Amino acid sequence: MSDKYKYTYRGYLCDHHSPDPPVVNFDKLNAEECERFLKEANIDHVMVYTKDHWGNSYYDTKVGKKHPALGERDWIAEIKPVLEKLNIEFTAYYCFEYDNYITKAHPEWSCMTKDGQKLVCGMPDNSSNAKWGMPCMSSDYRKYALEQLKEVVRNYHPDSLFIDIFGKSLCYCDTCKKRYRERFGMEMPETEEDMIRYNKDLATFLDDDSEELLDEVKAELKAIDPSLAITVNFSSHYRKSTRDKLDYMYTEPWAGNWLSGAYTRDTSGGRHPQLGPGNVSQIFNYQPDSIYELAAAEIAAQDCHVFMYSESMRRDGSLEFEEAQKIGKTYREIEKIEPYLGNRKVHADVCILQSDLSDTLKVTKSIPIRSVSRTKISGKHREALLGAMKLCDYSKISWCLVPELDLDLNKMKEFKAVIIPSVAYISEDMAKDLERYVYEGGVVLISGESGLSDADGKEREEFLLKDLMGLSLERKNDDYIQNPWSAYIQPKTSPVWKHSSETTPPINGTVLNCQLTDPSNMVLYGTFINPAVGLSDTTWVNWGSPLPGEDTGYPAITEHVVGDGKVISFCFDFFALINENFIWTKKVLTDLLLYLFKPSVFLATEYVNMAEYALYEKTAENEGQQEWIFHELSACARLTGGDTPLIPGGELQIDGADISLEKVFQVFPEKKEIAFTVDEENKYHIPLNPLRIHRVYQLIGK
CATH class of the missing domain: 3.40.50.880 (Class I glutamine amidotransferase (GATase) domain)
Structure with missing residues (x-):
């Protein structure tokens, strides 16, 4: 039984959705070069394409279409021994809702818009360069995809399965419209007004379909391999009943790495969350090493397994080793802190x-x-x-x-x-x-x-x-909703305005x-x-939002x-x-x-817009001992495009009534004991060392 997904922290996907020759030919694709890449990048977890967005498969499939540039080759069979040799977790990547091949071979399987057009990636607002076809999961494509997945699990025994573009898109094919009508007793909404009005019903319909699909995938595949770990992309954004059915969580950032990491961690239910940004690397136009290092540090500090993906494969199948070197430098730093990751619970007031x-x-x-x-x-x-x-x-x-x-x-x-x-x-x-x-x-x-x-x-x-x-x-009250600032606040004497400017702060909305x-x-x-007036074609005050008027009480x-x-x-x-x-x-x-309230933990720093931190209670190695892991990071590299000046670490203040300490050590980037003081109110004052990107501290408690 493979449980590698619980312990691997340095994941990677070579993101190479590949059209047919002559655009992509794979003339130089070889397992030996991939092995060198993986070693250089210090990777312990790899996603390998079994089927990409074009609908091309990378193994000897009897169900689907193998990428024609592979000829007689079976890429999964070639690369799997390399992963076993290097003890790297093998995650089979399979794409569900983008399949350009199948929507041409079976146009009747396509998702349909309300206007009767075949839905493609980027619709309706032309938001993508790619225009892959999108099959409907309520059509016979569902059987096709499940048969391919069973091939993969039965023949190649991956440690885990990652399903990309999972879920149910809003499809107006006859089957979907009929199913909606049977479920809700009405036609599927089409106008903007009706879609907003019935948003909950639409979301429920689509989420139910997604969860039923997941149930079917799990039943079919775990019948073959009960130990197979299954997840889907963007898993932290599915409803809890769906999340709870996944073996582990994988999400791409939606609010930056730091906040997305916290969201993924806290919605995962402890199921080994992974966060995988795709914007860290810009192949052929590389970002500084510090951007890679900060992204990985932020993800790890939020108790997520680090994952990166990039388009590091050239059209002939050869690889960009500059990418491997940058990832390797970053992942060697992550490897140093792995003993302090996992088996811990976030501390929060x-x-x-x-x-x-x-x-x-x-x-x-x-x-x-x-x-x-x-x-x-x-x-x-x-x-x-x-x-x-x-x-x-x-x-x-x-x-x-x-x-x-x-x-x-x-x-x-x-x-x-x-x-x-x-x-x-x-x-x-x-x-x-x-x-x-x-x-x-x-x-x-x-x-x-x-x-x-x-x-x-x-x-x-x-x-x-x-x-x-x-x-x-x-x-x-929406009387002034048209104004950029729909109201102002008249502060009353209160400590909540202690550090605020003496003004009437604005708000917007209802x-x-x-x-x-x-x-x-x-x-x-x-x-x-x-506001003094409501904005209209005939009423305004100046360039900006109308000035404050009368206090309403x-x-x-x-x-x-x-x-x-x-x-x-x-x-x-x-x-x-x-x-x-x-x-x-x-x-x-x-x-x-x-x-x-009196916080149990507080970071006193002048760099409030730059400093980030997280504190965890960790399962202590010695019985009767308490242990906490504290991460402090500087977001300067992200804010400046790569600069990492040394900034003061500030002071970590801990209320002794909540946490009792004996010793404090900095454990990364190097280990040394940190002296601290305790004041008359039993508050610990821990001076933190200056930092460029990331420091980790171990707090030993009584």
């Missing part, structure tokens, strides 16, 4: 609620047609979630995500604060748990239209968490006009100011004391603002969190 369902309920555009696009494009909740991640990372207070189905009262009690970022639907059970959590001393921050929808997307007239928030909804329901237990942090940000805890309510989509560069939100959230 702040929990950010992640909701699969809410991301389908509040959308402003119709559902993307292609399954891959659907994983990358989000609704209001994921935008707010992304903003919450950015703001918490800026605060230098430890944080993580928790999926909604995992967040019960016991889980909440692990954190000092819970953030609910525009979570449209909140279950009755979660509402009760939140109430108990706050009453017993917890802190909850709620933004936007959280709790204003039922599970089907129908709008509530009142907040589900009305009593907890101490607010009653009067109306959703304003929630609310009334206080428990004023004696509430603190008003700010009220809404309307409606609460913008409130604090409600409930039992021993507090609830902070933002009557607008606070967390999403940072995605549009409303920079005032950074200092406000930092000051707010520091006011609300």
